[in-house]
Amino acid sequence: MPTINVNRKVFEKLVGKTLPENELKERISMLGTDLESVDENEIQVEIFPNRPDMLSEQGFARAFSSFIGVKTGLRNYEVKQSGEKVIIDSSVNQIRPFTVCAIVKNLKFDDEKIREIIQIQEKLHVTFCRNRKKGAIGIYPMEKIKMPIKYMAKNPNEIKFIPLEFNREMTGLQVLSQHPTGREYGHLLEGLEKFPVFIDADENVLSIPPIINSHMTGKINEETTNVFIECSGFEFHTLSICLNIIVTALADMGGEVFSMDLEYPDGKKVTPNLSPRKMEFDLAYCNKILGLDLNLNEAIKLLEKMGYGFENPNTVLIPAYRADVLHIIDPIEDIAIAFGYENFQEEIPNVSTVGHEDELEIFKRKVSQILIGLGLLEINTYHLSNNEEQNQKMGFETDDLNIEQNKEENNEEPKKSRIKVVELTNALTQDYSILRAWMLPSSLNVLSNNKTCDYPQHIFEIGNVFNHSNTTETFVKEHDSLSICLCGPDVDFTKIKQILDTLMRALDTNYETDPTNHNSFIPGRVANIIQSSDPKHNEHKQQIGFIGELSPQVLENWELNMPVACFELNISQLFKLLNNI
Template sequence: MPTVKLNKKVFNKLVGKELSDDQLRERIPMIGTDLEGIEGDDINVEVFPNRPDMLSEQGFARAFSAFIGVKTGLRNYDVKKSGSKVMIDASVKDVRPFTACALVKNLKFNDEKIREIIQIQEKLHVTFGRNRKKLAIGIYPLEKIKLPIKYFAADPNKIKFRPLEFPSEITALQILSQHPAGREYGHLLEGKEKFPFFADAGDNILSMPPVINSHITGKIEESTSEVFIECSGFDFNTCKICLNIIVTAMADMGGEIYSMELEYADGRKVTPDLDPRKIKLDVPFINKWLGLKLSEKDMVDLLAKMGYGFDMGFTLIPAYRADILHMVDLAEDVAIAYGYEKFDAEIPNVATIGQESEFETFRRRVSEILIGLGLLETSTYNLSNAPDQDEKMMTDFPLVELESAVNIDYNVLRAWMLPSLMKVLHDNKSNDYPQNIFESGNCFALDKDSETGVCEFCTLAVALCGPDTDFTRIKQVVDCLLSALDCRYVSSEAEHPSFIPGRVAYVSVNDTIIGHVGELHPQVLVNWGLEMPVAAFELSLTGLFKALKSRQ
């Protein structure tokens, strides 16, 4: 989640009231942001992804000022008509179909403000814009642009311009490989026949969204006082809200907002539209949801502390809020304004019966029986790797593989448990022997018929390792366990590449093989670097549980 750095002096001025650090520490988390810390003049906050409008100093201060009761209610922003046009060519439809645009004038830029604007832009790119994939923002100095503006798509080999902070003009295609931003965001355009561009009336390229602006017409400087802003992407509504977030922040800096006329192939649209959305306030629903008994007036007052307006039964939702989908979203804001700390915690008198899963009960009993035999339980990862699962064990089980696992030692799901125990023995060569261990847990096999293509089952493995370990000892454990479970079993000669031929047996219950028991092959011991014999068994607990249940 993105963190935003707020300058305490600017913040206090915007909020309209000065709070002590302790008060800030107490109140900031309660509005629904994580306070990372206050150091000197810097307040660092982590903004949750549902509130992109709080990613700027201005937006954060606006929300906070209302929350602490200084400037409550809906903020009104004046939008003047500029009459300027943006012509959207039908060619962008398959590339990046939408844009929402505005002009902001009368800005007084300084270094600090330019940095602040770049911060808003970058934070919105990362979060709301999903790393520019969903949406990208461009801000341009108006004095270098001839209106009207065109948004179109064209062959990237045929368009040439000088990208930001680059020494020369290159083609749009070359930008993808030669410019740092091209290398970072080029994948968003890769494979497209045409790339999207903004150009002015003099056919000067302004930018190639979502990658880079032009150095000539797309760079904000201290002398800039009027800007052209566009948000382009795949969903017009998202573009509009993003534009609203930026222009309201700029208005809070002192700018004046001007609308633009967007000439789409299928009609004209005007942005920005800062009229609040209306939603009927459902007082009983919110009271029931939260367990409160607020009057409409109380609720409206609380919503005012979250920046909402109210008119004739309708809540007015600020045009920069992106997260109000349903009445529950208003309910949450009512709860935040009311204060989470002020709610009484209650446990209702509802009778339900607690119950552990039958399988878990069974699994725990199995563990308890084995502990009675002096065995030590281990707990290993579900993830493993092919050398451990197959090569060292001399087996050839098909494995369920993970995509792009960060740890290459853990890039498959285990097919069986015994390799996990062998790894434990390998890691414990310097500890006292005998080492008699067990573990039960999930194992995974490919299964075309299941919903996921994977079948999961729980197995139990026991490994005895020490100078006196042999087949008799391990079979005694099987025998003891199954007789404790009152389960008859049959053992029959088996073949298994991990075990010594002639010293491995199948274990069957109700004529179904549920596992095998034997002495590990010396080659397997060598593969694991062990200098002690190991005798082991592995049983399907899922199978055993089913067999025992079917008996009842």
């Protein structure tokens, strides 16, 4: 979330009141912003992303001043006509179709103000404009440019100017490849045959949005008093609000706002429009949602504390700089904030509903309890894993081999295949780059990390595993899988089968263990676990897991010096079989 640094003196002057520090802290937090730090000179506040209008000192102070009741209600901002024009050429239609513009005059710039303006512009670029993807803001000193302005698209090689903080002329393409800002944001113009460009009446380039201004015509200094401001991008509505946020902040700095005529190919538009939007207010709905019993006057007072206006009988006036008000529920939240979250009396309604736990979850807990009764210790591992653990260390090849080709005639030779895992696009580290397809590797990892711990180590876990599938919405099927590992000097097939046997008897079901081959296990000491609801009928038999003694090679891969006998069981499948689902 963005944070802004506010000069405390400027802030207190704008707010019109000085609060003691603890009250300042508390009020800032109850406004829905987060105080990061405060000292004599500076306040650092975190602003939620829905309130870009608070990203400037002026905007934040404006909201805060209303909230603590110093200057409440709708602020009126006068917009005078400048008569100046911006001509939008149809060539930008397919590239960057919109710009909204304004002029602000009589600003007295100093170092501090220039810093403030750059802060607003940068914070808006990063948050509201999504790193300039949605829009970009340009601010230009009026004394350096000549009206009217043209907004058009040009071949980048024909665009020639000195970019900001440089000392030589460059073409559009050179800016992208050589200027640091060009390199950072160049991807936003990638693949375009023509670049958008603002040009003044003397054919001087003002800027290539959203990349960079001209050093000659696009740099504000302490002599600047009047500025031309434009926001260009893709959605007129978004850009308008962005412009409104800036010009109202500049107006609060003491500037006078002037409109401009935008001559679009399909007609004229005038910006900025700082008159409030209107929305119908429903007091009953407001009271119902908040559980309050406000009368209209009280509601209006609360709205005014959040900077809204009100027109009888039921119209809320929404400030032109508010980007977050989409639905009447938004002013209603503001009423709740103005009322004070700390002033709501918590209530539990008398609504009778019947609690219900998921049946599979009940089953899983039952299984866990049985295993705990057998002296097993539950572990809890991550779902993210890596291919080395899931395949290589378990005796499976990691190369993507064709299973068919490698099917061995000889049954004694385990077939070299690979367990197909679900891979992440943007893993942070190789260690956690895939979703596990089975549980045993997670358990072995735990054993491998606990070699200095007392033996025997008998552990279990029921966890979610992920496999490719065509039957689900996401093409991945998840199920709960149980892994049990007995690890100690005297564990063997009998001991692990005793656990399985006890579990299956406790669950009152039949099962068989059929000899099989498995890369991870000692040949001749591994079996498939077959659930048989009706032992006489083969069609009722389903494989639900496997059991055996791990091969010494696998133990060596995990650097284990202790035998492991283990099994893995598909708990979701077993649950379905037991419940005929």
